[in-house]
Amino acid sequence: MKIVTWNINGIKARIGNLLVWLKDSNPDIVCLQEIKSVDEQFPRSEIEALGYHVETHGQKGFNGVAILSKLRFDEVNRGLPGDDSDEQARFIEGVFSTDKGVLRVVSLYLPNGNPVDTEKFPYKLSWMARLEKWAGERLLLEEPLLLCGDYNVIPEPIDARNPEAWLGDALFQPETRQAFRRLLNLGFTEATRAVTDAPDTYTFWDYQAGAWQKNNGIRIDFLLMSPEAANRFSSASIEKHVRAWEKPSDHVPVAAELALQPA
DNA sequence: ATGGTCGTCACACGA
DSSP, X not given: OXXXXXXXXXXXXXXXXXXXXXXXXXXXXXXXXXXXXXXXXXXXXXXXXXXXXXXXXXXXXXXXXXXXXSSOOSEEEESOSSOTTOOOOOEEEEEEEETTEEEEEEEEEOOOOOSTTSTHHHHXXXXXXXXXXXXXXXXXXXXXXXXXXXXXXXXXXXXXXXXXXXXXXXXXXXXXXXXXXXXXXXXXXXXXXXXXXXXXXXXXXXXXXXXXXXXXXXXXXXXXXXXXXXTTEEEEEEOXXXXXXXXXXXXXXXXXXXXXXXX
């Protein structure tokens, strides 16, 4: 089973690329971030025509996440628990049945947090604390669980082409990196780093200043696997070629292959 | 290089 995470940066601008990519890459489950669309305007019928079930958690203009799946959804949960006043659409969980039992997949869009001297940064850190709490509770179920998404975290200097340029950025603050390590240390395996120590595994290149042409990238999109998922994990890949397409997202798809079959 | 480029939505704002 191929599971992919991709921040598409606007579904209306990217539906053409998405449909081409779905046919080409043939994923079983896709976690999308930054759909920037309300649920009613998400182009679900074109995606359903390719054999996918579609579940969204959108909002007007910003943020928004979705899961596309060849497997039928047994259950869908929208919104990260822990703060009823949080209006931002950044979290959706799908539950599926496989030959090995339950599979849980989350599509998450972690807050950017910039600028760090505004309320945006503590919102990011509190969102990460809520995610850690939620993940710790889910791990008690001892099921295959994948937390997929745009984490807006540069975990280590090796994950940026120019780490010194990110020292003042919310994505690379010590508190941000520590919170990500705490999440990992609950018992998750991050798919890309499980298969390679290479520096050139970036998933995002800014539109500005020729970042793509200069390979001035950062690695911020991850699939975190529970022990039960990691035990069935075989490979990971970064579908970097998509960044060179016309009208690309600034992020590329990141994929993991697991030895699971639809029920 | 205190610039630069996008997407969404109608005016800046977020990234």
